[in-house]
Each structure stands twice: as structure tokens, then as C-alpha cells.
Amino acid sequence: DSGVTQTPKHLITATGQRVTLRCSPRSGDLSVYWYQQSLDQGLQFLIQYYNGEERAKGNILERFSAQQFPDLHSELNLSSLELGDSALYFCASSPGGLAEAFFGQGTRLTVV
């Protein structure tokens, strides 16, 4: 158990809908990363937050947004969903700075 909790584990929704994925980082970790992993693909960096502020942005679509709350949990919002958004979405947390990141078990999103 990495200490990073992601909910829900599975999500099935229709095209055009909006969903919210939630991540609770390890206790004390200030940094949260979001990654997308499509079938048999690598980990695509979406966005990173550090202590409530956006720190780095990767290949995140404009239809996607994220935030980190004062209690340090984070949410990834995906809207106007398309079939191609079906993927595993991982959250990782780290203390920040030069330190290892620990991954959650992921949320499997299926858009039908």
C-alpha cells in the first residue's frame, strides 16, 4: 500500500459527460501529480500541484482541469468526455523537491 488513495477505482460514463477523480496523497506530502495511461501506453504527465498551487503542466487537454485543496487532496475534472479519454488515471504524491513519488492504484475510466 503506497498510502495514496484514489477514488473511484472504476468509472463508466457516457460521451459528453463530466466526471471528477479524487486523490488523497500520503500524509505530509505536498506535491500531487496526475498521469494518464492509455491501453498499453506509457504514463503521460498531465499536471502537478504543490501545496495548493499549480506547479507544472504537461499534455493536459483544455477539457480537463485539476485543483488541490487546503487539506492537500486533489481532484481531476474531465468534461465533454470522448471515447478516447478512456484510460487509467493515476495520481502520485511526494513530499516535494527531490524525492520519490508514490502512486495510487489508479482510476479506470471507461467512456461509452
Next chain:
Amino acid sequence: GENVEQHPSTLSVQEGDSAVIKCTYSDSASNYFPWYKQELGKGPQLIIDIRSNVGEKKDQRIAVTLNKTAKHFSLHITETQPEDSAVYFCAAYNNNDMRFGAGTRLTVKP
């Protein structure tokens, strides 16, 4: 931004043989290089990491080497076992930005 390339994409070895996975990175400012193992249906798990002030690090059957001049680093697994079968990802970290390689699917045949 940082760009990480990883090779090979698939690797098949016999149990007991060694496996080597190589990564290159583009940003010379990157200073932390973790390796992750992802088993089916699970999130990536950190297995070893190396910082830029070190050339080599070993943990039992796993070792990582770093060549900062050439901007490449490698994962070495010796005496491979079937349970080593998984997808392995390298990553390069710079200024709060961690980028991953595309992954290597390692299969260890008994």
C-alpha cells in the same frame, strides 16, 4: 521540457539471465532518476532511484547506473525471476517536473 526515451519497448529473457533497460534524457538540469515497476492492474511502484551526484546504486539484484555527461541511465536486473515480469518505467525529475519513459515490458521465461 524534459524528454525521456526508453529502450527496448519489450524484452524477453530466460530465468536467471540479466536484463538491461536504457533511458536517455534531454534536460541536463534533471537531477533525480527513479525507476518504477508496474504489475498488471496496479499502480507503478518505485524500485530504485539515483541522484545526479552518484554514478551507480545497487539494491540486491537491481542496480542503476547514471552517466550525466551522456545523459543516459540504465536499469540492470541480475538473476531474473518470473516475478520480475512487469512493465518498467524510467523517469527524469527536474524542478518539480517528472517525465516518464514509454515503458519496457519485461517477460522472464521460466
